[in-house]
Amino acid sequence: MKMKAVVLHGPENYPNNYEVMEIEKPVCGENDFLLKMKAAALCGTDKRIFTGGKTKGVRPDSVVGHEICGVIEEVGSNVRGYKAGEKVAIANVIPCGHCPACLSGRENACLNRQAIGYEFNGGFEEYVLIPEVCIKSGNVVKLPEHVSYAAGALIEPLACCIRGLRNTGTGFNDTVLIIGAGPIGLMHLQLSLAAGAQKVIVSELDAEKRELALKLGACRAVDSKNEDLRKIVMEETNGEGVDRIVMAIGVNALVDSTFKLAKKGGTVCLFAGFPKGKMSEFDPSVIHYNELNITGSTAYKRIDYLQAADMVIHGKIDLDAIVSQKFKLDDFREALDLHMAGTALKIVIED
Ligand SMILES: [Zn+2]
Ligand SMILES: [Zn+2]
Incomplete structure (x- = not known):
């Protein structure tokens, strides 16, 4: 049996290094299950993967x-607890x-x-083999009717953001600044509010994204090109700076000015991926005198994923609001072109 898939041939020669084509449908082993893909989202990492970065x-x-x-299509004979x-x-x-x-x-x-999506084939295909190791590790979460497929796909990046939230330590009554209001920034915004933040300021150059940030609860959405971010942050925090900062965009040149917006004893999380090997210049005395905590965040633990799923199931985080475009698998090239252009918020492939 054949099925449709986006096959990435290698890291070089983008955009000629991949094609939407027919490949063999995976055979479900007795310890695996086969998933009919309903939604697979494009992420910033995919940009780097397709272009060889x-x-x-x-x-x-x-x-x-x-x-x-x-949706589970077929279940191996030894698999317990799941059904088609x-x-x-x-x-x-x-x-x-270990x-x-x-x-x-x-x-x-x-x-x-x-x-999945690396060592095992991922979501940009009609049927995804979910291997034994994935099932046995507890990496599968059942979703109720009311959670959309697109929201289900976005539980993964939300889980990453929950890991980031924990590393940032955001909690009750904290003032928060989020640099960048792409999908990740907008998830951090919602999570910070869910964690009890007193106010969340967002900095974002794109007007539509700023508008969505305000709709999702930001107290200010700052156009840092035309507005003075530092002045606004200080206005909003009695001149002290914010307790927590999440850098949701990996722009090296912003690191120094961002450190200077944190309150004494505050925490800055370099959440976004930064270009490998590229340096940032910053004034270490700001970290020293202000006793800043600088942290990063990578991927998620399974507990983060389970909690992300729980929050979505219970309506605490709106992931559908973040989805901007949906494409069919056949139109993957169009979707990826749009994704590469960088103007879309979150693109989901549905089939
Ligand atoms: Zn991702
Ligand atoms: Zn390990």
Whole structure:
């Protein structure tokens, strides 16, 4: 049996390095299940994968796509607890459980991690094989009727943001600044409010995204090109600066000015991926005198994923609001072109 898939041949020669084509439908082993893909979202990481900027774990002639939701099509004879027809979302990152990172409680930074969309074929295909190791690691979450497939796919990036929220330490009555109101910034905005933040200021150059940020609860959405972000942050915080800052865009040149917006004792999370090997210049005395905590965040733990799913199921986070365009698998090229252009918010492939 054949099926449609987006096959990425290799890291070079974008946009001629991939094609939407027919490949063999995966055979469901007795310990696996087969997922009918219903929604797979495009993410910033996919930009880097298709253009060769990220190659770790990406196999030649494979199918990527790591934000996945679908319906179980077929269940292996040894698999218990799942049946055909169930709507599920997949936590794509599978930690090994025995490396130093896993053993020290950082499975999100596992040294031997495997992932759907990397070592295993991912979501940009009609049927995705969910292997035994993924099922046994508890990486499958059942979703109720009222959660859309698109929202199901976006549980994955939300889980990453929950990990970031924990590293940032955002809590009750905190003032928060989020740099960038793309999908990730808008998730951080909603999560910060859910965690009890007193106010969230967002900095974003795109007017539509600023508008959506205000709709989702930001107290100010600052156009930092035409407005003085520092002045506004100080106005909003009695001249003290904010308790927590999340950099949801990886722009090296913004690091120094961002550090200077944090309150004494505040925390800055460099959440976004930054270009590898590119340096930032910053004034370390700001960290010293203001006793800043600087942190990062990578991927998610399974508990983050389960909590992300719970929040979506219980209506605490609106992920559908973040979806801007939907495309069919056949129109993947059009979707990726739009994604590369950088103007779209969140694009979801549905089938
Ligand atoms: Zn992603
Ligand atoms: Zn590990």
